Amino acid sequence: MAVVALKNVGKQYPGAASLAVEDFNLTTHDGEFIVLVGPSGCGKTTTMRMIAGLEEHTQGTIEIGGRDVTGVVPKDRDIAMVFQSYALYPHMSVRDNMAFSLKLKKYAKADINKRVEDAAEVLGITPLLDRKPRALSGGQRQRVALGRAIVRQPQVFLMDEPLSNLDAKLRVDMRAEITKLHRKLGVTTFYVTHDQTEAMTMGQRIAVMKDGVVQQIDSPNNLYQQPANVFVGGFIGTPAMNFLDAAVANGTATGPDFSLALDAARREVAGTRERLHVGIRPEHLHLAGNEADAQSLKGEVEVVEPLGALTMIQVRVGDTKVTAQIEPHQQVEMGDTVALTCAADKLYLFDTESQDTLIGIDSGVADQPAA
Amino acid sequence: MPNDRDLLLASTITHDTETARAAARREKARRAPAKWLLAPAVIFLLVWMIVPLAMTGYYSFRNYNLMMPSITGWAGWTNYKILWGDPTFWSALGVTLLIVVVCLAVTVGLGLALALLFHRNFVGRGVARTLAVAPFFVMPVVTGLIWKNMLFHPAYGLLAWLFRTLGFEPIDWLAQFPLASIITMISWEWTPFAMLVLLTGLQSLPEDQLEAVRLDGANKWHEFRHIVIPHLGQVLYVVVMLESIFFLTSFAEIYTTTSGGPGTASTNLPYYIFQGTFVQYDIGVSSAAAIGAVILANIFAIFLIRFVAGNLNAGEAR
Numbered sequence: 001m002a003v004v005a006l007k008n009v010g011k012q013y014p015g016a017a018s019l020a021v022e023d024f025n026l027t028t029h030d031g032e033f034i035v036l037v038g039p040s041g042c043g044k045t046t047t048m049r050m051i052a053g054l055e056e057h058t059q060g061t062i063e064i065g066g067r068d069v070t071g072v073v074p075k076d077r078d079i080a081m082v083f084q085s086y087a088l089y090p091h092m093s094v095r096d097n098m099a100f101s102l103k104l105k106k107y108a109k110a111d112i113n114k115r116v117e118d119a120a121e122v123l124g125i126t127p128l129l130d131r132k133p134r135a136l137s138g139g140q141r142q143r144v145a146l147g148r149a150i151v152r153q154p155q156v157f158l159m160d161e162p163l164s165n166l167d168a169k170l171r172v173d174m175r176a177e178i179t180k181l182h183r184k185l186g187v188t189t190f191y192v193t194h195d196q197t198e199a200m201t202m203g204q205r206i207a208v209m210k211d212g213v214v215q216q217i218d219s220p221n222n223l224y225q226q227p228a229n230v231f232v233g234g235f236i237g238t239p240a241m242n243f244l245d246a247a248v249a250n251g252t253a254t255g256p257d258f259s260l261a262l263d264a265a266r267r268e269v270a271g272t273r274e275r276l277h278v279g280i281r282p283e284h285l286h287l288a289g290n291e292a293d294a295q296s297l298k299g300e301v302e303v304v305e306p307l308g309a310l311t312m313i314q315v316r317v318g319d320t321k322v323t324a325q326i327e328p329h330q331q332v333e334m335g336d337t338v339a340l341t342c343a344a345d346k347l348y349l350f351d352t353e354s355q356d357t358l359i360g361i362d363s364g365v366a367d368q369p370a371a
Numbered sequence: 372m373p374n375d376r377d378l379l380l381a382s383t384i385t386h387d388t389e390t391a392r393a394a395a396r397r398e399k400a401r402r403a404p405a406k407w408l409l410a411p412a413v414i415f416l417l418v419w420m421i422v423p424l425a426m427t428g429y430y431s432f433r434n435y436n437l438m439m440p441s442i443t444g445w446a447g448w449t450n451y452k453i454l455w456g457d458p459t460f461w462s463a464l465g466v467t468l469l470i471v472v473v474c475l476a477v478t479v480g481l482g483l484a485l486a487l488l489f490h491r492n493f494v495g496r497g498v499a500r501t502l503a504v505a506p507f508f509v510m511p512v513v514t515g516l517i518w519k520n521m522l523f524h525p526a527y528g529l530l531a532w533l534f535r536t537l538g539f540e541p542i543d544w545l546a547q548f549p550l551a552s553i554i555t556m557i558s559w560e561w562t563p564f565a566m567l568v569l570l571t572g573l574q575s576l577p578e579d580q581l582e583a584v585r586l587d588g589a590n591k592w593h594e595f596r597h598i599v600i601p602h603l604g605q606v607l608y609v610v611v612m613l614e615s616i617f618f619l620t621s622f623a624e625i626y627t628t629t630s631g632g633p634g635t636a637s638t639n640l641p642y643y644i645f646q647g648t649f650v651q652y653d654i655g656v657s658s659a660a661a662i663g664a665v666i667l668a669n670i671f672a673i674f675l676i677r678f679v680a681g682n683l684n685a686g687e688a689r
Binding site: 052054073074075079080081083084085087089090091100101104105148152 | 577579580582583584585586587588589590593597598601602604
C-alpha cells in the first residue's frame with residue numbers, strides 16, 4: 001500500500017509531433033481507487049504503463065510510496081498489473097501462473113502454496129488451480145489474472161481495461177467483485193477504462209483524459225454535477241448530455257424551436273455574453289403539458305426506445321437531436337410533435353469560446369469535497 | 372380409431388423422415404463428384420509412393436544382381452543376412468545418425484541464436500536477414516561444389532589461404548575431417564531454415580506476456596527460459612521434424628565432395644544404397660538396405676518426435 005504521486009508527468013514518443021501525455025498531476029491517497037477514463041488514444045494506457053515502468057516518462061517525476069521511480073525497472077517498482085488480454089502464461093497451470101512471481105523471488109514453498117491458495121479462495125478459483133489457461137472461460141481467466149496480481153501483495157495495482165473482453169453480464173458482476181476486492185485489500189489501484197459506466201461505478205476519483213491532457217480529476221458525483229468543460233459533460237453520463245447553441249437576451253437562452261429562461265444564478269454567470277452552450281441531461285427533460293411553457297423545447301419525435309423501466313426518445317429541436325428520458329406510461333409515437341421542459345436549475349452553461357463550464361447543477365446530495 | 376391429433380402427429384413423423392431421406396440423397400449426390408475429384412490425388416499418391424515402396428520390398432526378397440543376370444528367383448532373407456553381416460552398413464547407419472543428430476543440434480542452436488538476434492531492431496536488419504537466409508536457396512549440389520572447390524580446397528580454398536596467411540600448414544578438410552566437413556556444409560545450408568521458422572515463432576509471441584513476466588520479476592534469462600522457449604515449443608517441433616527427414620536423406624553434399632570416403636568414413640545410408648545399386652549393381656541387397664532406411668525414418672518419426680513433443684509440451688498449451 002502506498003501513495004502514488006505523478007508530478008508534471010509527460011511522455012514524448014520519439015519522432016512524434018505532440019506529447020502523448022501532457023503535464024499529468026495527481027497524488028493518490030493511500031489505498032485509493034483511481035480510474036483513468038477517456039476515449040481511445042487519450043493517453044490513459046500510456047499513463048498507466050509509465051507508472052508500471054513499461055514506458056519511460058520523458059517529463060516530470062513519478063513517486064511510488066515516496067520513492068522516485070524514474071529509471072527503476074518494472075520488477076523493482078513493487079507493482080502488479082492486470083492486462084486487457086490477461087497475458088496468462090499458456091503453458092503453466094493456474095497454480096503456476098499465480099506462483100510464478102513468488103518462485104522468482106525465491107519464497108519458501110509452503111509460503112507460496114499458502115499465498116496462492118488464499119488468493120484462490122478469495123477469488124473462488126480453488127477448483128481450477130490445476131487447469132491450464134486454455135481450459136478456462138473468459139471470466140475464469142480474468143480471475144486468474146487478478147489472482148496473479150494479488151498473491152504478490154504489491155504496493156500498487158494497475159488494471160488496464162481488465163473487463164473489456166468479457167460479455168456484458170459478466171462485466172457487471174466482475175465490476176462489483178473488483179470493487180469488493182479493493183475494499184478488502186485496500187491497495188492503491190489505478191484502473192484504465194474507456195467505459196464511463198465502469199469509471200463512475202468503480203472509481204473513488206476519476207481522471208478524465210482527452211488527447212493526452214487531463215480534463216478533470218474528481219469524484220463521480222462532482223464529475224456529473226460540475227463537469228469542467230463541454231467534453232467532460234458529454235463524456236460522463238449515459239445517454240450523453242444534450243448540447244444546444246443558444247443566444248442570450250433578457251435572461252432567456254433561445255434558439256431554433258427552444259426557449260429557456262435562466263434563473264438568477266445562471267443570469268449572473270452568463271453576464272454580458274450573447275451566446276452560450278446550454279447542456280441538458282436527458283434525465284432532466286420532461287414532457288410538457290399542453291399549457292404554453294416559457295421553458296420549452298419543441299420538435300418532432302424521431303426515435304422511441306422503450307427500455308422497460310423508462311423510455312428514451314430522440315426529438316429534433318431545430319437541427320439538433322435531443323435525447324430525453326420519459327416515463328414508460330407516457331405514450332409517444334414516432335412523428336409526434338412534443339414539447340419538452342427542464343427545470344431552470346438543471347441547466348448546465350458552457351462558454352462558447354473556451355468550452356469551459358460556467359455553471360453546473362447542484363443536486364442537493366452532499367458530496368465529499370474533491371481532494 | 373385415430374383421432375385428429377394422432378393423425379397430425381403421424382403426418383409430421385412421415386414428413387420428418389421424408390426430409391431426412393431427401394437430405395441423405397442430397398448428401399450422396401454431393402459426395403459422388405467429390406470422390407472423382409479426389410481420385411487424381413489418391414492415384415498420384417499410390418503411383419509415386421506405395422508402388423515404389425512395394426517394389427522395393429519385393430526386390431529385397433529376390434536374387435537380383437545386374438552383374439549376375441543368370442541368378443534369379445526368391446532369395447528369402449539372404450539379402451537381409453548379407454546386410455546384417457556387412458560392417459559398412461552398420462557404419463553407414465552410424466554416420467547417418469551422427470549427421471542427423473549433430474546437424475540438428477547445430478542448426479537449431481545457431482538458428483535460435485540468429486533468430487533472437489534478428490528479432491531485435493538494428494540498422495541494416497533487412498539486408499542482413501536476406502544475406503543470412505541466402506544459403507538456404509543454394510542447391511545441395513552447388514553447396515557441395517562451393518565448399519569443396521572454394522572453401523575446403525587445400526590449394527585454392529579460402530580456408531587454405533587463411534591458414535597460409537597466418538603461417539599454418541593448410542588442412543585438407545575433406546580428407547582429414549570428412550564427416551565434420553559434411554556436417555558443416557549441411558548445417559550451413561539448413562541453419563537459415565531453422566532461423567526463419569524460429570523467427571516467425573518469436574514474432575508471434577504476444578508482447579504482453581513478456582511485459583507480464585517482467586512485472587513478475589523476471590530477468591532476461593527467466594524471460595527466455597519460462598516464456599520464449601515454451602512458446603517456441605511447437606515451432607521447434609516442426610523444425611526438428613522437417614530437418615530430421617531431410618538430414619536422413621542427405622546425399623548430394625556427400626556425392627559431390629567426399630564420395631563417401633576416405634574409405635567409408637563419410638558413407639551414410641542413402642550413399643550406401645546408391646553405391647550398392649549403381650556401383651555394385653546389387654539391386655536385391657540395396658533394396659533391403661532401403662527398407663532398413665524406411666524403418667529408421669519411421670523410428671525417427673515416431674520416437675524422436677514423440678520425445679521432443681513430450682518435452683516441449685507447449686504444443687498443447689495453445
